[in-house]
Amino acid sequence: xxxxxxxxxxxxxxxxxxxxxxxxxxxxxxxxxxxxxxxxxxxxxxxxxxxxxxxxxxxxxxxxxxxxxxxxxxxxxxxxxxxxxxxxxxxxxxxxxxxxxxxxxxxxxxxxxxxxxxxxxxxxxxxxxxxxxxxxxxxxxxxxxxxxxxxxxxxxxxxxxxxxxxxxxxxxxxxxxxxxxxxxxxxxxxxxxxxxxxxxxxxxxxxxxxxxxxxxxxxxxxxxxxxxxxxxxxxxxxxxxxxxxxxxxxxxxxxxxxxxxxxxxxxxxxxxxxxxxxxxxxxxxxxxxxxxxxxxxxxxxxxxx
Ligand code: DON
Numbered sequence: 356x357x358x359x360x361x362x363x364x365x366x367x368x369x370x371x372x373x374x375x376x377x378x379x380x381x382x383x384x385x386x387x388x389x390x391x392x393x394x395x396x397x398x399x400x401x402x403x404x405x406x407x408x409x410x411x412x413x414x415x416x417x418x419x420x421x422x423x424x425x426x427x428x429x430x431x432x433x434x435x436x437x438x439x440x441x442x443x444x445x446x447x448x449x450x451x452x453x454x455x456x457x458x459x460x461x462x463x464x465x466x467x468x469x470x471x472x473x474x475x476x477x478x479x480x481x482x483x484x485x486x487x488x489x490x491x492x493x494x495x496x497x498x499x500x501x502x503x504x505x506x507x508x509x510x511x512x513x514x515x516x517x518x519x520x521x522x523x524x525x526x527x528x529x530x531x532x533x534x535x536x537x538x539x540x541x542x543x544x545x546x547x548x549x550x551x552x553x554x555x556x557x558x559x560x561x562x563x564x565x566x567x568x569x570x571x572x573x574x575x576x577x578x579x580x581x582x583x584x585x586x587x588x589x590x591x592x593x594x595x596x597x598x599x600x601x602x603x604x605x606x607x608x609x610x611x612x613x614x615x616x617x618x619x620x621x622x623x624x625x626x627x628x629x630x631x632x633x634x635x636x637x638x639x640x641x642x643x644x645x646x647x648x649x650x651x652x653x654x655x656x657x658x659x660x
Contacts, residue, residue: 357655359626363396363408366650370394370632370643377634377642380614383518385511386416386633389616395631396647397556399564401624403573407557414553415631416511418613419450421549422472423590424496424562429466429475430582432482440478440534441471443589450596450614450639451521453528461532465593467611470525473535476546480537485545492549499562499572505554512551516544556617556629563619563627566590566609587621591659598638606648607658612640620648622657 371394381387395410429437446464448455455464463470479488489507497505515522526543529535535542554562565572570583578586590609595602602610608628610620616633618641628651632643652658 359398359400359404359406359655360408362654363398363406363651366647367394367396367408369650370647373643373646375642376632377636379616379633380635380639383416383511383614384514385508386615389415389633391632391634393616393631393633394643394647395556395629397560397629398651399560399567399627401567401626405557405560410631411556414555414558415617415633416508416550416613416615417552417554417559417617418550418615419467419469419472420559420611420613420617420619421492421552422467422475423566423586423611423619424492424499425472425475425479425549426466426589427578427582427586428491428495429478430586431578433478437466437475437478441466441474443593445593445599447597451525453521453525456525456528456532461529461534463529465589467589467593468596469522470529472549473522473526473542473546474529476549477535477537477542480542480545485541488545489548492552496552496554496558496562499565499577500554500558501561501573502558505552505558507548508551508553511553512547515547515550519543519547522546550613554617556631559617559619559629560627563621563629566621567623567625567627569623584623587623590621595640596638598636598640602640602645606645606652607660608648608652609659610648612644614639616641616644618644618648623659625657
C-alpha cells in the first residue's frame with residue numbers, strides 16, 4: 356500500500372524550490388501579502404485517515420472554492436429550479452468574464468464562474484437575509500470539516516467590497532436582465548463574505564469528504580448520492596474556468612480552485628484532497644497546486660478515467 360504521508364511530503368519537498376511558482380493575486384490587496392513560498396497539502400482518505408504536508412494547518416482565503424459549498428446550499432434550498440437561473444456548461448472564458456452574459460440573456464454559463472456564483476447567492480437570499488446566509492455558510496463548512504474554528508476574514512471581505520468593480524459590473528448587468536432579484540450590494544456582500552472564508556488544507560480536505568463519500572461525510576448524509584455525483588461533474592467540467600479541460604487532462608479529478616491559491620480535488624470513494632500554493636497561472640489557478648495534484652495522481656493512479 357502506498358504511504359500517502361511520505362508521498363505528499365516528497366511532493367512538498369520537490370516543489371519547495373520550484374522557480375515557476377506563478378503569480379500571487381494582487382487585485383484583492385490582502386491576498387498580495389501572502390508569501391508565494393507557502394505550500395500545503397492535505398489528503399483525507401475514505402477510512403478517515405488524514406495525511407498532511409507543509410503548511411497544511413495554515414488558514415488561507417478559499418475564495419472561489421466557496422462556490423462549491425454555496426452551490427450545495429442553493430441546490431438544497433431550491434433543487435433543480437436553480438438551473439433556470441444558471442447553466443451547467445463550461446464557459447471557456449476567464450472567471451470574471453462578462454462577454455457571454457450579453458448574448459445569453461444574463462444567464463451565467465455555470466455556478467463556478469463569478470457571475471454564476473453571484474446568482475447562486477441571490478438565490479440563497481430569496482429565503483434568507485445576508486446575515487443569515489453568511490451564518491448558514493459558516494455553520495455548513497464548520498460542520499462539514501468538523502471544526503468550529505473556521506472563520507471569515509473580514510479584511511479580505513472588506514477589500515473586495517471596496518474594490519470588486521468587475522463583480523459589481525457583473526451583478527448590475529445581470530440585474531438588468533432580471534437574473535438578480537435582490538439588492539446588488541447585499542448579494543455582493545454575501546458573495547464576498549463566502550469568498551473570504553479562511554480555511555487550512557486540512558479543514559478544506561475534511562470539508563470535501565461528502566463529495567468523496569457519495570454525499571456522506573463522517574456517517575452523516577449531506578446530499579444524495581446523485582447530487583454529489585453531479586457536483587463532482589460540474590467541478591470536473593467547470594472548476595478551473597478556461598483551464599478546466601487542461602486540469603481534467605492532467606489530473607483527471609473533479610477540482611475547484613480559488614485565487615487564494617487553494618484547490619479542492621476529489622477522488623470519489625478514495626480521497627478528498629486540498630492543496631495550497633498562492634502563485635497562480637494565467638487562468639487564476641494555483642500553478643504549483645496543479646503540479647502537486649498531477650504528481651499525486653500519477654503516483655497513486657487516482658484519476659477517475
Ligand atoms: O470574485 C472574485 O474575483 C474572487 N473573490 C474570487 C475569484 C476566484 O477565486 C477565481 N479563482 N480562481
